[in-house]
Amino acid sequence: HFVTPAMHLPKNDILNFFDTKDVNQLASQLRSEIREYASKAVAGVTGANSISADGYVLLIENEGNISLASTLPPIHIVIAGWDKVVSSLEDALLVARAQSLWSTGADPAYLHLISQPSGTVDIGGIKVRGMHGAKEIHLILVDNGRSRLLETDLREVLKCIGCGACLYVCPVYRTLLSEFGGELPSFRGLIHTYLSGDLQKLIDNGLFKCTGCNLCQEVCPVNINLKVIFWSLRSICFKNGYLDEVGRDLMEKINRFGNAVGEVKRGERPTLHCC
Structure with missing residues (x-):
C-alpha cells in the first residue's frame, strides 16, 4: 500500500x-x-x-x-x-x-x-x-506478476515508491476514494486487479473514471508516465471486449449509426460523452 x-x-x-x-x-x-x-x-x-x-x-x-x-x-x-x-x-x-x-x-x-x-x-x-x-x-x-510487467507498456509501474503523492492531487480519488482502484487506491489498485486477470473487476474498480488531467504525473517524484499506464490498461480491456457503460453505449452507436451520437430526431438533444 x-x-x-x-x-x-x-x-x-x-x-x-x-x-x-x-x-x-x-x-x-x-x-x-x-x-x-x-x-x-x-x-x-x-x-x-x-x-x-x-x-x-x-x-x-x-x-x-x-x-x-x-x-x-x-x-x-x-x-x-x-x-x-x-x-x-x-x-x-x-x-x-x-x-x-x-x-x-x-x-x-x-x-x-x-x-x-x-x-x-x-x-x-x-x-x-x-x-x-x-x-x-x-x-x-x-514476484506476484511483476516479471510479466517488464515486457509490457506497464513496466514503469515498477518504479513507483509508494509515496501516495498522486492521491493527494487526483480529483477522481478525492471524490470516489476506495471506489477508484479497489482494495488498493488509484493506479496501484488497478495494476493489482489487472495482474489478478479479472478485467471486468478492473472496469468496476474505476479504470475508465480517470479524467486524464495528468496532475498525478506532474507531482510524481520518479516521473512515472501514469497517463500511458491508464491508456494501456484501457487498451487491454478494449481489445478483450471489456468496456464500461459509457464505452458500450458509444460502441453501440458507432456500430449502428456510424457516429458516437446515434440517431437524433428533430427537437431532441443527443447524449454526448467526453472522450
Whole structure:
C-alpha cells in the first residue's frame, strides 16, 4: 500500500468502527493492545520501504508499531516485492526519505536499518543472538506478476515508491476514494486487479473514471508516465471486449449509426460523452 494507507477513511468512520468518539482515547487503547499482541507474538511480519543489494532492509514509520513487530518477537519476517531492491544503501536511504517527504512533507519519526539479527558479544566475547531484538530475520521477495510487467507498456509501474503523492492531487480519488482502484487506491489498485486477470473487476474498480488531467504525473517524484499506464490498461480491456457503460453505449452507436451520437430526431438533444 501507499505510505498513508488509511487516508481514504474519514475520521468518524474510524472512530465509529472502534466505538469511541475521541482520537486520543482510541490511540491510547490501540497502543496498549498492540504492545500486548506484539509481546506475545511468535513472529513479526513487516514489509520494507526499500532494500539494498548489499544487505540492508529499510523501514520508515511515525507511530513505532513497526519497531515492535520487528524487534519484540523472536522471528522477524520481511515480505516485499523485488522491485523494492536498489543497488546500494545510499539509494535505499534516498528512496525511503523520498517516500516520506512526498507523502507527509517531512522526514519520518523513525528510520530503521536492519542488516542482521540482534546480537551481543558483551559477555566474555561470546556471540548471543536475539538480545534486544529478533533472533532470526527472513527476507521473502515476492514476484506476484511483476516479471510479466517488464515486457509490457506497464513496466514503469515498477518504479513507483509508494509515496501516495498522486492521491493527494487526483480529483477522481478525492471524490470516489476506495471506489477508484479497489482494495488498493488509484493506479496501484488497478495494476493489482489487472495482474489478478479479472478485467471486468478492473472496469468496476474505476479504470475508465480517470479524467486524464495528468496532475498525478506532474507531482510524481520518479516521473512515472501514469497517463500511458491508464491508456494501456484501457487498451487491454478494449481489445478483450471489456468496456464500461459509457464505452458500450458509444460502441453501440458507432456500430449502428456510424457516429458516437446515434440517431437524433428533430427537437431532441443527443447524449454526448467526453472522450
